[in-house]
Amino acid sequence: MQFDHIIANPPYFDGLSSTSSFNEGRDTSRVINTPLADWVLVMAQRLKQKGWAHLIYRVDRFDKLFPLLNARFGSFVLTPIVPRVGRDAELIIIHMRKSGKAALRLESPLCLHEGVKHLADCNDYTNKVEDILRGRGELTSWIKNN
Numbered sequence: 001m002q003f004d005h006i007i008a009n010p011p012y013f014d015g016l017s018s019t020s021s022f023n024e025g026r027d028t029s030r031v032i033n034t035p036l037a038d039w040v041l042v043m044a045q046r047l048k049q050k051g052w053a054h055l056i057y058r059v060d061r062f063d064k065l066f067p068l069l070n071a072r073f074g075s076f077v078l079t080p081i082v083p084r085v086g087r088d089a090e091l092i093i094i095h096m097r098k099s100g101k102a103a104l105r106l107e108s109p110l111c112l113h114e115g116v117k118h119l120a121d122c123n124d125y126t127n128k129v130e131d132i133l134r135g136r137g138e139l140t141s142w143i144k145n146n
Contacts, residue, residue: 003046006053010039012061037068044072047098055094056081062092075100077140080109084116095140110139 011034043053053073057065059080069076073096080089089109114124123130131137 001046002048002051004048004051006043006047006051007055008039008043008053009056010034010036012058036065040065040068040072044098049099051098053096053098055096056091057094059089059092062094065094069094069096073098073100075102077105077107079107079140082109082111084113085111086116093139 047053055065055069075097077095079093079095081091081093082089093110110128111126112129114126118124125133128137132139
């Protein structure tokens with residue numbers, strides 16, 4: 001079976017060099033047990049020609065992932081995710097198209113939260129993120145046009 005869109009959040013921590021969590025489920029979701037090359041291979045096999053794949057991954061490990069993706073996908077659009085204004089991106093959304101040929105593009109960062117720090121136990125998402133979470137907005141409108 002093949003798909004028009006694939007969304008994935010592969011684990012990104014090496015089990016040998018990271019601290020274990022007391023929560024087994026958390027470790028399962030974050031520690032790499034399946035090689036990244038296998039994740040990429042299965043995504044490429046399951047994606048239709050001209051289909052879109054979207055991954056979220058850590059910026060500091062992107063150098064390990066990108067060569068694997070570049071061998072099987074094209075038309076990359078990268079969206080850095082920053083927790084707040086003035087903070088560095090720790091995560092990146094990688095949008096890619098099977099058999100795509102467009103030039104690599106870097107979007108403006110997606111800022112998750114309002115303000116420079118968390119002031120209270122409340123929802124402080126930016127309007128854009130709130131709209132995406134509530135189904136009123138889109139993360140990427142350019143996919144429809146490409």
